[in-house]
């Protein structure tokens with residue numbers, strides 16, 4: 001942001017994930033203070049508030065207050081991004097590549113402090129936050145590699161005439177992020193956008209406002225023109241100002257389906273292209289000829305990363321009846337061993353859910369599942385750690401539901417929490433049909449040793465991201481995105497370059513004009 005916010009629109013709050021006020025936490029906070037931010041007074045105030053509350057070591061309480069960006073601030077952000085776009089878009093791909101590589105290098109170098117800040121921001125375990133940060137710098141490296149290859153084609157026409165195409169940037173793109181992967185989502189959007197020569201104004205979720213500010217600082221340190229990647233803070237109102245802004249050329253959104261519908265409506269008014277990365281209720285199909293241990297590991301990966309708050313989770317686990325008992329027993333055993341608690345501790349594998357309303361919502365789904373006849377095979381209760389400092393945190397025990405049927409709410413709706421539903425099946429044909437019987441289409445997975453069956457099944461799945469014999473890994477080289485209500489457009493991979501650029505055709509006449517008139 002190039003200017004301090006001028007109007008104090010209603011301030012936003014967020015709840016603190018359960019952290020200890022350890023030296024690493026404070027180090028992260030001071031690291032924020034160390035890098036002199038552009039919006040000095042605003043940010044200093046926020047950071048000081050954060051420090052003072054952290055010192056009180058209060059899990060489940062407010063850690064900082066930020067001002068929402070109003071219409072005026074959103075406009076300032078867009079205008080400064082527009083000015084930066086003029087410079088950035090004129091640079092060659094190779095020049096942009098060097099800056100992106102430098103940003104990737106800084107993130108890599110500061111991996112630990114960014115991961116710590118992300119854990120405070122979101123509540124996920126530090127172990128996972130480190131992976132998120134690694135995927136983030138890898139994403140920047142990947143698009144730095146592609147920046148120089150953004151090219152059109154040459155097309156020969158009769159009489160020596162010819163045409164050529166140019167891939168041009170769109171302008172100022174809006175990025176709107178969810179709270180589950182705050183830093184990573186921002187990199188998934190910013191890296192291809194910037195590689196193609198665009199500017200970006202990014203709005204993180206008000207529940208996780210911190211790390212994206214750090215990303216903006218890193219881009220500046222790396223040498224992007226000032227204002228090229230701007231951050232505005234706030235909720236729906238700020239997002240709406242951004243989407244409606246006449247100088248915003250594209251909107252890339254990650255979040256819920258209902259908001260995705262609104263975003264598309266706003267984009268339609270301005271004829272703006274959109275990328276929508278929405279929710280899911282993905283199937284994971286376990287055939288009896290699978291490598292059982294891998295399948296069990298896959299099911300845990302498909303359900304319990306980031307406290308289950310993952311859009312592409314394979315939460316409908318279809319298990320071939322022949323191995324239902326042995327698979328279920330093993331999954332339950334392993335789920336019960338997941339270490340829940342202080343997300344900043346090295347051996348913690350599940351931290352806290354994002355906030356109290358969300359924890360209550362997930363609990364509500366489990367209660368309803370029981371009422372509808374599902375059996376809780378393990379977990380599902382709110383978890384209160386022994387450490388008294390953590391007692392107000394939003395923890396819950398990861399839950400495995402048995403006795404599930406396709407018509408239950410827990411099987412139909414996205415829960416966005418650590419809740420796995422197990423569903424038996426008998427034939428390939430049957431399971432494919434049931435797997436596709438959903439409004440969503442983000443992801444899907446299959447575990448089998450039969451290579452033909454594996455490819456046949458994923459070909460039949462109506463989902464944008466399919467895994468064979470693994471789940472929820474994120475190589476940035478692979479495009480990611482949904483079918484059906486899970487959205488459209490792609491992030492990652494070469495494909496994303498198309499969604500952040502537009503094609504210009506130039507027709508060149510080498511002879512005389514043969515006029516019709």
Ligand SMILES: NC(=O)C1=CN([C@@H]2O[C@H](COP(=O)(O)OP(=O)(O)OC[C@H]3O[C@@H](n4cnc5c(N)ncnc54)[C@H](O)[C@@H]3O)[C@@H](O)[C@H]2O)C=CC1
Pocket residue numbers: 176177178179180203204205206234235236237238239240243254255256257258259260262263277278279280310311414415416
């Ligand atoms: N596909 C995914 O990766 C994610 C899906 N979700 C889904 O969304 C549910 C709720 O999570 P939320 O963060 O509350 O999602 P949400 O869709 O309400 O918010 C996502 C982002 O959109 C912004 N936003 C909200 N209303 C807006 C509007 N009218 N105009 C412009 N921007 C707006 C939010 O401030 C946030 O930055 C989850 O329970 C889950 O089902 C949530 C996070 C990630």
Ligand SMILES: C[N+](C)(C)CCCC(=O)O
Pocket residue numbers: 180181185254305309310311312472473474
């Ligand atoms: C990183 N990964 C694949 C586990 C999840 C990314 C999608 C999301 O934002 O939920």
